[in-house]
Amino acid sequence: MTDTNQQLFDRARAVIPGGVNSPVRAFRAVGGTPRFIARAQGPYMWDAAGQRYIDYIGSWGPMILGHGHPAVVEAVQRAVAEGFSFGAPTEREIELAEAILALMPSMEMVRLVSSGTEAAMSALRLARGATGRRHIVKFEGCYHGHADALLVKAGSGLATFGNPTSAGVPAEVVQHTLVLEYNNVAQLEEAFALHGHDIACVMIEAIAGNMNFVRATPEFARRCRELCTQHGALLVFDEVMTGFRVGLHGAQGVLGITPDLTVLGKVIGGGMPLAAFGGPRAIMEQLAPLGPVYQAGTLSGNPVATACGLATLKEIARPGFYETLSAKTRALAEGLRHAAADAGVPFSADCEGGMFGFFLLPQLPQNYGTVMTSDGARFNALFHGLLDRGVYIAPALYEAGFVSAAHAADDIGATIEAAREVFRTL
Ligand SMILES: *Cc1c(COP(=O)(O)O)cnc(C)c1O
Numbered sequence: 001m002t003d004t005n006q007q008l009f010d011r012a013r014a015v016i017p018g019g020v021n022s023p024v025r026a027f028r029a030v031g032g033t034p035r036f037i038a039r040a041q042g043p044y045m046w047d048a049a050g051q052r053y054i055d056y057i058g059s060w061g062p063m064i065l066g067h068g069h070p071a072v073v074e075a076v077q078r079a080v081a082e083g084f085s086f087g088a089p090t091e092r093e094i095e096l097a098e099a100i101l102a103l104m105p106s107m108e109m110v111r112l113v114s115s116g117t118e119a120a121m122s123a124l125r126l127a128r129g130a131t132g133r134r135h136i137v138k139f140e141g142c143y144h145g146h147a148d149a150l151l152v153k154a155g156s157g158l159a160t161f162g163n164p165t166s167a168g169v170p171a172e173v174v175q176h177t178l179v180l181e182y183n184n185v186a187q188l189e190e191a192f193a194l195h196g197h198d199i200a201c202v203m204i205e206a207i208a209g210n211m212n213f214v215r216a217t218p219e220f221a222r223r224c225r226e227l228c229t230q231h232g233a234l235l236v237f238d239e240v241m242t243g244f245r246v247g248l249h250g251a252q253g254v255l256g257i258t259p260d261l262t263v264l265g266k267v268i269g270g271g272m273p274l275a276a277f278g279g280p281r282a283i284m285e286q287l288a289p290l291g292p293v294y295q296a297g298t299l300s301g302n303p304v305a306t307a308c309g310l311a312t313l314k315e316i317a318r319p320g321f322y323e324t325l326s327a328k329t330r331a332l333a334e335g336l337r338h339a340a341a342d343a344g345v346p347f348s349a350d351c352e353g354g355m356f357g358f359f360l361l362p363q364l365p366q367n368y369g370t371v372m373t374s375d376g377a378r379f380n381a382l383f384h385g386l387l388d389r390g391v392y393i394a395p396a397l398y399e400a401g402f403v404s405a406a407h408a409a410d411d412i413g414a415t416i417e418a419a420r421e422v423f424r425t426l
Helices: 003-015 070-082 091-103 116-131 185-198 218-231 250-255 303-316 321-342 376-388 409-425
Strands: 037-041 044-047 052-055 109-113 135-139 177-180 199-204 234-239 261-264 275-279 348-352 355-359
Touching (some): 070 303, 109 116, 116 135, 116 234, 135 185, 185 199, 185 218, 199 218, 303 321
Antiparallel strands (some): 261 275, 348 355
């Protein structure tokens, strides 16, 4: 049954490094053969062998309405007929900018780009340009795309800056990136005491979705805000994953914290290549062509992508959307927790809006180090057990999961039953 996938994987590996265009898709962490997806509809995807899966990846977040939502498909088809790309401004870019600003009160202006990586990288340059400072603070386990300065792990102490996590990134390129432990208030305070005068920004996933699912504690988020304000640094919320995913106003709405800059992606493109960054007018007007901070893009504000994003935002802004979505996600998290408890498997889970995380740990972790103490072999058995039963979760224990509006109670129920079977075998 998976022979077709294996054949495609062999063919792919001959022409694409590792057979994939983004590493996690290769199933390296969990082993086995990646499924090559042929089509998707609603909460389901079908692989090249015709096997159906309930999809809890949702293209890693964008597909909040499920696959092939009729209003979105129609908007995209209409846009395609009008033209793919003009390299000139369009009214639809204004409409999308207005729609984003209406939902994100911390943003007065926004610039559209094509990927989260590009948006985070540009926000960083803007923060440095606007403050005239060099240093940036990030947290271990948070992912902000693959710009050189952000591919970094903690150095040996607070006085030393980070070390590159990728070959091809010279140490000099990350010498201004300070990597701190997530949710560690004392370390953050110490870093500001030492370097505060030269910190351009603190960049954070306020609900982290790239070390599975870990919330910033209210105290930690508040101290990030206070210390940035006190030292003249900008607070940058990377909401590429959480924006319009954990709630209509993102993680900043959930936590009640106003960042200076916000980075968006994933849901705002509805599955098309689209991302954005924005903030107060005075900071955003530092960007070219008005200001000295250069930033540009051939396909930025692409007319098809903006049509897809606009149609998606229109659906999620309907009253009650997140209440219904949250209830489904909670039902899934609760059901999994009970199934694990019945089988005596250590388990904890958390969720917000349409995003969830679970751990084969008795308690929810607060930082990357603890996340990585999860039992990898057990997770891999769970992953393959679910996949064999037609349930597709992220193929790595450090990834979050996503529920869409298209998931029905039956899909959630079938998922919990499949998990119940697998938990008994762990
Ligand atoms: C996915 C993600 C990115 C990178 O976005 P791409 O579109 O993959 O470049 C950046 N930050 C966060 C928080 C993300 O989840």
